[in-house]
Amino acid sequence: MIISPSLLACDFGNIQKEVEMLNQSEADWIHIDVMDGVFVPNISFGFPVLEAVRKHTSKVLDVHLMVQDCSPYIEAFKKAGADWLTVHYEACTHLHRTLTQIRDCGMKAGIALNPHTPISVILPLVSEVDLVLIMSVNPGFGGQKFIPNAINRVQELAQLREKTNASFLIEVDGGVTMDNAQALKSAGADALVAGSFVFHSPQPSTTITALKNC
Ligand code: DX5
Ligand code: ZN
Numbered sequence: 001m002i003i004s005p006s007l008l009a010c011d012f013g014n015i016q017k018e019v020e021m022l023n024q025s026e027a028d029w030i031h032i033d034v035m036d037g038v039f040v041p042n043i044s045f046g047f048p049v050l051e052a053v054r055k056h057t058s059k060v061l062d063v064h065l066m067v068q069d070c071s072p073y074i075e076a077f078k079k080a081g082a083d084w085l086t087v088h089y090e091a092c093t094h095l096h097r098t099l100t101q102i103r104d105c106g107m108k109a110g111i112a113l114n115p116h117t118p119i120s121v122i123l124p125l126v127s128e129v130d131l132v133l134i135m136s137v138n139p140g141f142g143g144q145k146f147i148p149n150a151i152n153r154v155q156e157l158a159q160l161r162e163k164t165n166a167s168f169l170i171e172v173d174g175g176v177t178m179d180n181a182q183a184l185k186s187a188g189a190d191a192l193v194a195g196s197f198v199f200h201s202p203q204p205s206t207t208i209t210a211l212k213n214c
Contacts, residue, residue: 001185003212004029004062004171005204006195007053008044008142015049018199019056025205026212029062029084031173031193033142036067039091040140047080054081062193064112064173066139067091071098078105086110086133086171089121099128110171114138115147119156126166131191132157137174142195146175151187158188181214 005027010018022030032050037043044066054061063082067073068091077085085107092098095111102109110131111122115138122132134157136150150172157170171191172184181192192211201207 001181001189001212001214002028002169002171002191003208004031004191004193005198005208006031006033006142006173006193008033009195009199011199015052016056019053021204022059022208023057025208027059027208028212029060029191030057031195032061032063032082034063034065034067035140039068039088040066042140047076050077050080050082060084062086062171062191064110064133064193065091069093071101074098074101075105078107082107084108084110084131086112086131088112088114088139089117090114096125096128099125103128103130112139112173113153115150115153119153119160122157123160123164126161126164126168129166129168131169131171133171133173133193134189135174136172136176136180139174144175146177146180148180150174151180151183154184154187154189161188176211178210178214181211185214 035044060083062084099109108130112133137144169190173193176194177197
């Protein structure tokens with residue numbers, strides 16, 4: 001299982017220390033949530049924070065854009081240090097073009113699906129995408145309650161992947177804890193994002209190991 005702790009829940013007054021903790025941990029990726037205040041009703045952070053994190057880690061930076069029509073910014077995300085760039089199906093008018101742009105810049109391309117979006121929308125794009133992110137909360141905030149139907153959605157997506165002979169990874173984001181990690185794994189998830197559950201636990205690196213071995 002790939003574990004991608006979400007920095008949104010870290011102590012921003014000590015971001016370097018938090019990243020160093022992740023460097024020493026079994027985290028595979030670092031999840032970075034960029035929110036624009038338009039696509040989601042919240043604003044998080046942008047390029048300067050991403051660049052700062054990049055300077056302190058060689059872990060894979062898994063960047064989740066909650067940004068309306070992000071096309072003009074794709075190259076800038078590559079320059080700032082993103083390795084994987086995931087955009088929302090609901091926020092991209094020209095999604096095929098956006099995914100192509102991401103790959104042309106040398107990044108892996110992901111599509112995120114809100115809880116209400118049918119899984120089948122990715123069918124025309126299965127060969128253009130390296131990762132599909134199933135949102136298990138409505139995006140915009142950390143610390144929300146896991147929506148149990150996400151487990152069925154992961155299962156449906158894993159079946160679609162098999163049927164189409166596709167090879168994208170399945171990632172789940174929102175309210176992930178030890179209470180649902182195992183079920184998500186059995187359903188077909190390859191990567192789990194966890195914010196509050198990791199950073200608000202007494203021993204974040206032990207929590208990461210526990211999730212990794214779920
Ligand atoms: C929510 C973000 C998540 C968030 C997860 O919009 O995409 O990545 O940080 O946080 P938790 O794990 O606390 O739900
Ligand atoms: Zn996220």
